[in-house]
Amino acid sequence: xxxxxxxxxxxxxxxxxxxxxxxxxxxxxxxxxxxxxxxxxxxxxxxxxxxxxxxxxxxxxxxxxxxxxxxxxxxxxxxxxxxxxxxxxxxxxxxxxxxxxxxxxxxxxxx
Amino acid sequence: xxxxxxxxxxxxxxxxxxxxxxxxxxxxxxxxxxxxxxxxxxxxxxxxxxxxxxxxxxxxxxxxxxxxxxxxxxxxxxxxxxxxxxxxxxxxxxxxxxxxxxxxxxxxxxxxx
Numbered sequence: 001x002x003x004x005x006x007x008x009x010x011x012x013x014x015x016x017x018x019x020x021x022x023x024x025x026x027x028x029x030x031x032x033x034x035x036x037x038x039x040x041x042x043x044x045x046x047x048x049x050x051x052x053x054x055x056x057x058x059x060x061x062x063x064x065x066x067x068x069x070x071x072x073x074x075x076x077x078x079x080x081x082x083x084x085x086x087x088x089x090x091x092x093x094x095x096x097x098x099x100x101x102x103x104x105x106x107x108x109x110x111x
Numbered sequence: 112x113x114x115x116x117x118x119x120x121x122x123x124x125x126x127x128x129x130x131x132x133x134x135x136x137x138x139x140x141x142x143x144x145x146x147x148x149x150x151x152x153x154x155x156x157x158x159x160x161x162x163x164x165x166x167x168x169x170x171x172x173x174x175x176x177x178x179x180x181x182x183x184x185x186x187x188x189x190x191x192x193x194x195x196x197x198x199x200x201x202x203x204x205x206x207x208x209x210x211x212x213x214x215x216x217x218x219x220x221x222x223x224x
Contacts, residue, residue: 032210043115043201043215044154087154096167097209098144101154 004088009106018075020105022088025069031092033064034099035073037084037107044087047073078109113138115204115216123222129190132219136183136204142166143185144213145177148199160185161207189221197223 005023012018032051036044048062055062061074087104116135124130136143145157156169160179177187199220203213
């Protein structure tokens with residue numbers, strides 16, 4: 001299975017952009033990059049996903065490098081409510097399209 | 112649309128008992144996946160059901176089983192509970208095409224004493 005590598009923790013000041021990196025060097029051509037977050041052991045919340053192109057929605061932007069070996073999730077104006085564990089997941093036929101979870105990045109937004 | 116709902120939200124059982132957890136997917140979603148989350152192992156895939164059939168299965172013992180009904184609601188059952196089964200059990204639903212995004216419920220927190 002394609003695996004991802006994320007820093008275990010990051011801090012960000014409230015109101016600033018939070019940039020969360022993810023390495024997925026073994027990703028294959030038909031595998032998507034998904035981002036979820038989990039707040040206080042609630043159910044994971046879907047954020048965004050992409051294949052090749054950069055994506056943006058009301059929550060975040062996803063920047064995928066041209067070689068697709070890494071990506072960055074951007075929360076443009078972080079708030080205290082964005083404090084959570086963020087998971088980067090590669091999903092495709094090699095994982096039977098199931099979500100194979102790593103340890104994620106604990107993002108702490110500081111006032 | 113209402114989101115994924117799971118019942119009960121909290122449960123306490125003793126070793127050796129069995130437990131049944133329920134998941135109601137988002138309306139129109141036909142696929143339901145179950146995950147277990149523990150502090151030591153993180154989030155792990157249990158199984159996925161689509162149109163009342165198990166389509167995928169993770170690496171869990173046979174004590175963990177599930178089923179899906181014609182209305183896409185799903186249940187999972189754990190028999191002969193062990194202390195290590197204490198976990199947050201999460202259910203996720205999607206439309207059914209394998210590449211569709213999965214949306215999660217709030218989870219059922221199971222404590223085995």
